Amino acid sequence: MKNEKRPPTDHHVHHSIHENHGHHVHEDQEKRTHKIHAHHGHSHEEHHKIMMKDFKKRFIVSLILTVPILFLAPLIQSFFNFSISFPGDRYVLFVLSSFVYFYGGWPFLKGLVDELKKKLPGMMTLIALAITVAFSYSVAVTFGLTGKTFYWELATLIDIMLLGHYIEMRSVLGASRALEELVKLMPTEAHLVTSEGVRDISVSELKKEDVVLVKPGEKIPSDGVVIEGETSVNEAMLTGESKPVHKKVGDEVIGGSINLEGAIKVKIERTGKDTYLMQVVELVKQAQETRSRTQDLANKAAFWLTLIAIGAGSTTLITWLTLGKPFVFALERMVTVMVITCPHALGLAVPLVVAVSTALSAKKGILIRNREAFERAKDIQVVVFDKTGTLTEGRFEVSNVVPLMDLDEEKILSYAASLESQSSHPIAQGIVEKAREINAKILEVKESKVFPGKGVQGFLEGKEVMVVSPGFLRENGIWVEDERINAILEQGKTVVFLVVDKKVVGAIALADKIRPESQEAVRRLHEMGIKTYMLTGDNAKVAKWVAEELKLDGFFAEVLPHQKSEKIQELQREGYIVAMVGDGINDAPALIQANVGIAIGAGTDVAIESADIVLVRSDPRDVTSAIHLAKVTYRKMVQNLAWATGYNAFAIPLAAGVLYSYGILLSPAIGALLMSLSTVIVAINARLLKA
Known part of the structure; x- marks a missing residue:
């Protein structure tokens, strides 16, 4: 980094290849892939996939059952001026609604127990309370209590909550496939040199001290040392070094790099998990597992709404009983308060904006892979660019x-x-x-x-x-x-x-x-008040030249993959919210370490899988578009959350009956309609999102 502009911490440039000697593992590529996923993928990606499928299945079943519930609901019949009745219709309504409550509402009922165990009531608690109060009161009315049922409100609330959570799961399904993409880089076969001649074997059979022949155009099968021949090797995909590296007898070569010119013989030094590439795999895995998650805005709002709902509902019941009103009247007031507080709109406030924002960004060639990171993009203070393939061609x-x-x-x-x-x-x-x-x-x-x-x-x-x-x-x-x-x-x-x-x-x-677009991208970021840095495996002279051409705030040069994530950490420790933009395998740990990882789409599969945001075009100007979209998306989320929670400030007192002495009293049915109107407003506002 350039001294005059760098933050106070002293950043050192390391030159040596990181080595980590340990036990050698000899297993074929498929086993390695399976092992990595068994250890890591199932606990993250598979868990998300299972949950997503579960929400989808429960939503579809509940939605199908909601249709007859709506047709049998007295309020819907009177509103649309039609009538369907038959002996025992209320019991059919009870049975259908019970199934929706227990089957469709199960994730929320289970979530309530989990949140209460952690003493952190949130969205799940609020939804579970709302559907339980509505269901319990409706069952009591079905079997004799005077009042109106809330079955259709209960069913639609569960449907909308399941849909909202399904959309959310799809948006957070993450980057663990990056590990599989990394493993794919290793060749599957090697030319083993023996006393009888050269024979082809599986890379998994290689052992330390084995000698292999690597022909021009082939990938080097594992880490080792050149013992015969001279060549140039392309390590750009691994180290970020754009220039082919000359290799002669005694020089180290990295597994997965490409031999460009002469045939060479390599003595294998490291195999399996000890190779440079597999260490990068490990770094990616660790970074994914330790990535911090920001608490969702809607959950914060839900936490307070839960307290308000419980407090307002209880206060309403006690107040009316104290004032001498019948228990059924007081209970109806409490149920109306709980129904009006239950978060149809809150449940959709964020997922709907995300859905619109994702569609809008896709048209602009910006693919959002991680919603939480995308929300963080509005706060970015430093953008760190990889050089090769990102700022340059x-x-x-x-x-x-x-x-x-x-x-x-x-x-x-x-x-x-x-x-x-x-x-x-x-x-x-x-x-x-x-x-x-x-x-x-x-x-x-x-x-x-x-x-x-x-x-x-x-x-x-x-x-x-x-x-x-x-x-x-x-x-x-x-x-x-x-x-x-x-x-x-x-x-x-x-x-x-x-x-x-x-x-x-x-x-x-x-x-x-240097890409012609890079100059404009840097200028736009500076106009937004965002600092720009460059991170590269290339030598310091090249880095200095590029940084000066583009007027960057600073640069890190001769940085290897494991050091790239360290440099991001250093900037984060200094208090910066950091975005990393890259396209190579060597960028994967840094993309994951950054608060927001942005991959240039023409880059490698592993960089794309490790990123939170993917730019389809290889145009660094799209970084500014992504940040701008994150800002307007966040504003729209805040507007929706403000409405979804704010209307309660008006509706809850009315539902509780504060204007009862003036003859104004909200029935549970009107409360449900107000709740639905809030949902419609949130949906329309989300559709108005412009980037």
């Missing part, structure tokens, strides 16, 4: 061509692109793309030869031409001092040199291309 483009002798820029690119035209190396592709862009001629190359990690050689137009690394020049004593090249190297750019007949004739600088 994750591909090399030519930024400078420096002639050192007579050749012009076009000729330098023509020679270099001709040599590199057959290579799949990212640097080679960047050079060829630039040559085609300026219509430089691609010449025929003879006797092409690759030096892994150092460059390529060939003959064209009768000359020996090479495109090589700075290290090759130094090794062969032909390094050229040039202020322009030194300045480019200071920016952390990758520089390759064109050598013609043993003379260095030009240099080509390449850099990971």
